[in-house]
Amino acid sequence: MSEKTMTLKLHVWRQPGANGTGKLQEYTAEGVSPHMSFLEMLDVLNEKLMAKGEEPIAFDHDCREGICGMCSLVINGIPHGGHRGVTACQLHMRNFKDGDAIYVEPWRAKAFPLVRDLVVDRSAFDRIVAAGGYASLNTGGAPDGNAILVPKKEADLAMDAAACIGCGACVAACKNASAMLFVAAKASHLRHLPQGQPERYTRAKAMVDQMDKEGFGTCSNYSQCEAVCPKEISTRVIAELNRDLLVAQTKD
Ligand code: SF4
Ligand code: FES
Secondary structure (H helix, E strand, O other): OOOOOEEEEEEEEEOOOOOOOOEEEEEEEEEEOOOOEHHHHHHHHHHHHHHOOOOOOOOOOOOOOOOOOOOOEEEOOEEOOOOOOOOHHHOEHHHOOOOOEEEEEEOOEOOEOEEEOOEEOOHHHHHHHHHHOOOOOOOOOOOOOOOOOOOHHHHHHHHHHHOOOOOOHHHHHOOOOEOHHHHHHHHHHHHOOHHHOOOHHHHHHHHHHHHHHHOOEOOOOOOHHHHHOOOOOOOHHHHHHHHHHHHHHHHO
16 A cells, blocks of 8 residues: 655745845745654755755754754744644654644844754853853772762753753744853752752852853843753753853852
8 A cells, every 4th residue: 555645835944044135935845754853854855956956955963852942943933843842853743734734944133143944053051151161079999889978859850851952943942042041951960969059159150151152132021931951951041041140150
């Protein structure tokens, strides 16, 4: 029995480089299997474009299983496509219907300059982490597994925050292009561990200062970030970061 496939009308953002002019280009994707992932559908389209001697669509990807945070597509206006807890690479074509029009655009934020088509430069996130998202400890030899006890509640809160994959969807969804959910997740996973305590307040200030320097906006508590986060990071971490920031400023 032959598989039922779909024909879709794609409108994909094409832009040759940061300074080039961009526009939505229309493509017809035929023979799309509902079992394909969204990125596989783009792979097939790219093969067809290359067979015709056209430039393939540039898009970021790596693990294709929701781990690395590389896939950065705004699909029909929503970062990662709007399915709870799902990255663009985990989105399957069964979520679409034959004949659907699908709009595919890059993350749009001043601090994420466009590289080409759907690829943006997210190195600002690396610089924020380098500014303070670590614990500078002289660890010596490997300690015994149970030498530093962590209460279960704190361990769970740290693990929830550590799930952030640094994709940047939170920035793309925010009307202020704020990176607060990302920064707060990175600060929170250390904040809840004993190893993170010595630099807790200086870390909060250093990371937020770097976020501001990179050109991300401030948080207005709209919570769009939480709604699109594929790792379902709670805005609770932002409240924690703001508390630590206030203490850091008081200490200053
Ligand atoms: S907080 Fe969520 S949306 Fe933001 S970078 Fe981390 S995983 Fe991505
Ligand atoms: S490609 Fe790694 S999370 Fe999507």
